[in-house]
Amino acid sequence: xxxxxxxxxxxxxxxxxxxxxxxxxxxxxxxxxxxxxxxxxxxxxxxxxxxxxxxxxxxxxxxxxxxxxxxxxxxxxxxxxxxxxxxxxxxxxxxxxxxxxxxxxxxxxxxxxxxxxxxxxxxxxxxxxxxxxxxxxxxxxxxxxxxxxxxxxxxxxxxxxxxxxxxxxxxxxxxxxxxxxxxxxxxxxxxxxxxxxxxxxxxxxxxxxxxxxxxxxxxxxxxxxxxxxxxxxx
Ligand code: PGA
Numbered sequence: 001x002x003x004x005x006x007x008x009x010x011x012x013x014x015x016x017x018x019x020x021x022x023x024x025x026x027x028x029x030x031x032x033x034x035x036x037x038x039x040x041x042x043x044x045x046x047x048x049x050x051x052x053x054x055x056x057x058x059x060x061x062x063x064x065x066x067x068x069x070x071x072x073x074x075x076x077x078x079x080x081x082x083x084x085x086x087x088x089x090x091x092x093x094x095x096x097x098x099x100x101x102x103x104x105x106x107x108x109x110x111x112x113x114x115x116x117x118x119x120x121x122x123x124x125x126x127x128x129x130x131x132x133x134x135x136x137x138x139x140x141x142x143x144x145x146x147x148x149x150x151x152x153x154x155x156x157x158x159x160x161x162x163x164x165x166x167x168x169x170x171x172x173x174x175x176x177x178x179x180x181x182x183x184x185x186x187x188x189x190x191x192x193x194x195x196x197x198x199x200x201x202x203x204x205x206x207x208x209x210x211x212x213x214x215x216x217x218x219x220x221x222x223x224x225x226x227x228x229x230x231x232x233x234x
Pocket of ligand 1: 018019020021046047048049065066067113116117118119120
């Protein structure tokens with residue numbers, strides 16, 4: 001016990017997270033760091049494809065991601081809900097429609113993340129599972145770029161709710177009320193099966209599994225809804 005406590009107070013922890021997880025990971029790290037000030041933390045932020053490679057190369061202690069690998073022996077533990085939503089600019093004609101069918105979206109152009117993105121993979125699956133084809137618009141490697149593109153009217157997109165909390169709050173983007181959305185996925189803590197976790201990695205794993213969902217839960221906004229001061233005049 002003494003040995004492992006010593007490990008926790010001194011260790012180093014190398015984490016890699018999906019670009020989408022980056023929207024809440026620093027909040028978790030801030031609290032974890034307060035509790036374990038002696039642990040040196042390194043955070044890499046990248047897309048799913050690179051995260052899978054890092055797991056394969058045994059290059060990191062732990063990975064936080066939305067779509068764990070299926071072709072590799074890994075431990076993956078869900079720790080929080082990851083709702084995916086369809087986003088649009090507030091003045092989009094669909095913004096005030098209710099129960100939009102996925103088929104209706106086949107007429108819309110979609111701003112896409114790059115092919116290595118887990119978000120893109122999930123979005124493509126949603127459409128192909130329903131026999132629908134996506135009309136591919138511009139492709140961008142950053143969630144921030146996708147959000148700006150959608151805001152500028154370049155198309156719709158599907159993103160994790162965690163990436164757009166500020167834009168929803170300030171009404172720069174809205175979520176569309178599409179049947180099947182929010183697509184309620186999960187966030188996962190992932191490491192290679194059989195990997196011996198360091199005391200620092202064990203402490204972080206325990207922390208994420210028990211507390212992440214309390215510290216950084218997704219905030220739900222009613223799809224297409226007007227902010228309360230607009231819908232309640234006077
Ligand atoms: P990504 O993140 O779209 O940046 O790959 C999401 C995920 O890991 O699923």
